[in-house]
Amino acid sequence: IPRRMKLEQLFQLPQAVPVIPQVLQQLIVALGDDSVQPTALARLIESDPAICARLLQLANSAFLGTRSSFADTNQAVIFLGTDTVRNIAVSVSVHEVFRSYRGPEGLSLPHFWHHSLLTAVIAMSLARLVYYPQPAEAYLAGLLHDLGKLLLCQAMPAEYARLLENGSIHPAEFEFREREQLGFSHAEVGSLLVRRWNLQAPIAEAIRAHHSYTEIQSSASLSSLLLLANNLACDGDTRDTRKLAIHIGIVPDALHGILESAQQSVTTIAAGMGITIEQPARKKRDTSTDNARLELIRRVDTLTRLNGMLDNLVRADSTDRILMVIEESMQILFGLKRILVFTPENDGEQYRGLGSTLNPLAITPTVLTREDRPMEELIDCCRNDPSPIIL
Secondary structure (H helix, E strand, O other): OOOOOOHHHHOOOOOOOOOOOHHHHHHHHHHOOOOOOHHHHHHHHHOOHHHHHHHHHHHOOHHHOOOOOOOOHHHHHHHHOHHHHHHHHHHHHHHHHOOOOOOOOOOOHHHHHHHHHHHHHHHHHHHHHOOOOOHHHHHHHHHHOOHHHHHHHHHOHHHHHHHHOOOOOOHHHHHHHHHHHHOOOHHHHHHHHHHHOOOOHHHHHHHHOOOOHHHOOOOOOHHHHHHHHHHHHHHOOOHHHHHHHHHOOOOHHHHHHHHHHHHHHHHHHHHHHOOOOOOOOOOOOOHHHHHHHHHHHHHHHHHHHHHHHHHHHHHOOOHHHHHHHHHHHHHHHHOOOOOOEEEEEOOOOEEEEEOOOOOHHHOOOEEEEOOOOOHHHHHHHHHHOOOOOOO
């Protein structure tokens, strides 16, 4: 295997891409159809003994507080709801796919599933706290966010074992070393795998960005929630985690209770799904060194993205493509969504707003003159706008 292969080449390796059960593929399609009937879902579930058994086991568990005993799959589907059914089906199937995993000693499966389930429960709790419309998406994103690590361990065990030798470094630094030594990170690998499995696009995007501080938005997007959930699961209720919570609009005093509740839930959920877990011992790190390294990593990450933007600009072969690159780059670098590029006309007496063909702001022509408002005042106005337009 080349030292720095491309991500597409990795997915061409026969041992790299695990195949999910056909029943799960059919369930994912069916669960995306709002008109699907519980009886149809029940028939699909009954065709996979492992999924069916875990579904009934969880439906009958004390964890969900049910007072009835379900022996009928159709009734269990109605009781649990489609979101929970999807989460159970994906959890059980992914666990079965990687059950025979034999990777480097640096990655323990019981530790892996403990962290994945803990992150999933925390992400779902955070989503409910901020009224995120799809808490089930947050759960799945948390459950699958590190799946790329298992895939990389199977596809390139020797190379990944060397990365795992220093397990005490901060997760964000670990991802940086992945990019440096492999050419891509477990987050990118996991995101592409989830897309190939046809799970929701927001889940894939959140997995891709779950270590990226440069893409944090000042709102509770799924990516921001997963980043916070992963930090809380890894490091606990630290100052850095609290700062992140404040940035995305979550009261930091809520974090301790969310973490404690999630830790209590994980054991019950794992038992209900037949997943063996083990809580890893928390390793002490020099926080001052961590903070300095993280700041360096974030700056390098930003510069890397900026260089990528400049490369794309150089390769752009039309005005529309240039505008599209600028818009995409501003969204990635700064989380901005309302973007127009203003160019001077008539010797600088007026400015015309331009956008790509995909930019809804460009539908209505925008022209500003110096008489309308001094440019400096307009720039200050945009800086104070919570969703600014870039000039």
